[in-house]
Amino acid sequence: MMRIISLWFIDFSDVLNLPVDERFPGLLDECESTQCKKFYLKKDSNLYYWSHTLRRMVLSYILGIPNEEIRFGTGKYGKPFIVSGETRTKSPFISFSHAGSAAALAVDWKAPVGVDILDERYDLEYLHDFFDVHLSKLQSQVDIAYSERDMLSFAWVRIEAVSKWCGLGVTSVLSKTSHSSKERFCNLSKPITWMGCNEFLFSPSGYHGCLIFSKMHDKRISVSCHHLSLANKV
Template identity: 25%
Template sequence: MEIVVRWSSPLPAEERFLRLLDDVEQGRFEAYRQDADKRRFLTGRVLAKTVAAERLGLPVDSVKFDATCEDCGKPHGRPRVPGADLTLSISHSGELIGVAATPSVPVGLDVETATRKADDGLIEYALSPAEAAHLTGLTDAEKASAFFVYWTRKEAVMKATGKGLRIPLKSITFSRFDEPARLVESGDPALDPATTRSVDLKAADGYRAAIAVLTTDELSVTEEVWAP
């Protein structure tokens, strides 16, 4: 399965981008208090609509999303184009926003800044015993780098299932942080290693990222930087 992940830095809040938001999205944009949060939300929506327009052969200003949450009914769920053979995943961290798209196959994308620290409490919360053992003997910097390889892999598969953190992070085990991403074991029926594919991404300097797709097909992932 060939997948393109498109990355962007935060867009300016200009009319040419703002006009692509519908009324609900405008409301969400305005609800953010911090300018950085507004720009990340705007960029995610504009980037996702651009990708959707290309995949569906539509003008970008005709793409309308339904982001109704299946649990609570509020408009903060995964954006989708009703009736389209398309699944989207948006992720952002710091100054980087990404979008992945697949043909109606569950997909999850996650990106994190790589400058964060990984204390013992976070490691205990997120990693399975087998994964935590792989961090033994690493320096603090190496441990943080390895931890966020695991973290992005896990966040990506959580997003792909649509269950998020309702799946305990410790219940799943990935291959070593310095090996190609592969789900080795899962204690949750929503994730089966036989039908889960993961790839570590390059993203950008200072970031870690991963993509997960619930499929038996092998993945061929290309990363692009978007410049509107």
């Protein structure tokens, strides 16, 4: 049987700055609503609201249960998980990322997953400093002519996705990674094999993304990609 991992890319750029009274009311739980109000900048509050609201809407659709039955827990390093409700005996593994005016959601019923996206307009100065030691080697290793921005962005989302997959912080992941394996994060011509994981790189318009998943004993695995846009939907 084919194991299917669902990957959702959700674009909410057209509704990001809608007035509060034009939003979907009552979809966030109490903790999420409280967190949404804590942001000092309106753009950060808007990003949190739409990304987490749409996460709930997509999961409600996937699980086939009302939104109010979906409850989340959080791991030590902030990784979200679904707390099984009364109507379900099993919940899927999920991973979630948001950047710019978009979000990515990965769902796997069998094993942990990790997903991360990065807005291509992101200031890469920090990432450049972080990976600078690898760049000279990287230029000779990569078979395809990637731009420096693409290389750095994909390297970063790879590390972040692995971190979310295994439930550790980025620093913890890097501390457990040998020097040669760290270089592999920057080498786009070779797939990541950190602790037996598998990867799926994707590039929706304006973003770089990486999905990390466990192969387990499954011989047939398919990543089912979905693109959801709220343009003209509200």
